[in-house]
Ligand SMILES: NC(=O)c1ccc[n+]([C@@H]2O[C@H](COP(=O)([O-])OP(=O)(O)OC[C@H]3O[C@@H](n4cnc5c(N)ncnc54)[C@H](O)[C@@H]3O)[C@@H](O)[C@H]2O)c1
């Protein structure tokens with residue numbers, strides 16, 4: 001018997017489409033209903049075999065679903081939960097893949113009717129590409145997924161959401177929403193803020209009488225891949241995780257100013273120490289041991 005009988009996915013893009021693909025491939029879902037606004041993307045999702053059918057009306061689409069997965073930009077999620085709440089079937093679990101958790105979990109938990117359950121989640125996996133065409137079944141393989149239960153979370157619903165992500169290949173970690181938002185501000189949101197700024201700074205630099213981006217090689221391309229990510233998704237993340245992002249941008253500005261001062265005064269030994277310490281941290285992530293399959297953190 002599959003884990004999920006009818007899965008409704010609201011927002012059939014990279015994240016929603018990839019989850020549907022892997023659960024279907026594993027035979028862990030009976031039927032997948034896609035819900036979204038754009039007809040072309042949803043028709044393409046049917047053609048690709050990612051969903052069985054689709055609806056434009058979220059209330060109609062979630063009818064009869066035992067699991068609803070929200071994978072739209074973070075600022076839309078609470079409003080969608082408010083819209084679908086009256087149409088949820090008894091026992092339905094609503095979960096999401098949004099990149100920020102505090103606002104979403106605080107807003108959505110009270111919106112869900114008695115007998116239904118909300119569980120916040122965030123797969124730490126993605127690419128700079130969007131839409132169902134960009135989705136693929138192995139996206140979550142070996143990657144972390146953070147689940148953010150609260151004191152109100154139903155244990156059975158939590159177990160089912162954890163199981164769903166394990167079946168998708170993820171290493172599931174549990175964390176409170178505040179810690180989640182600070183962790184991702186550091187390891188995901190700050191790098192995006194830096195990459196977007198770097199590309200604008202270099203792309204708009206006019207000191208060489210030509211657009212110098214055409215000379216970009218491995219270093220610039222590797223560093224800035226994520227600046228090709230969807231501006232709407234990242235606008236919403238910047239708005240919703242404002243405080244934690246500002247804290248990390250300020251921390252980064254301190255380190256950047258420190259390096260600038262070392263370069264300005266030509267202190268070679270100190271510059272080398274700065275780079276050596278960074279190399280040590282970075283080599284540590286690249287060489288890190290295989291992730292444990294299930295880990296609980298609070
Ligand atoms: N892209 C990543 O790397 C990544 C990783 C982890 C989590 N996330 C989170 O997952 C969510 C989805 O991101 P994605 O990369 O799959 O985006 P995407 O653009 O590939 O897919 C989102 C889909 O939602 C649809 N949509 C937007 N607003 C809608 C609304 N109000 N109602 C119904 N459908 C709507 C879009 O048309 C699109 O089809 C976001 O919350 C994002 O923060 C993204």
Ligand SMILES: O=C(O)C(=O)C[C@]1(C(=O)O)C=C[C@@H](O)C=C1
Pocket residue numbers: 098099123124125126127128187188189226229
């Ligand atoms: O690899 C990428 O392109 C990503 O941006 C994925 C990434 C990340 O920063 O690592 C981006 C946003 C998410 O919420 C989770 C993962």
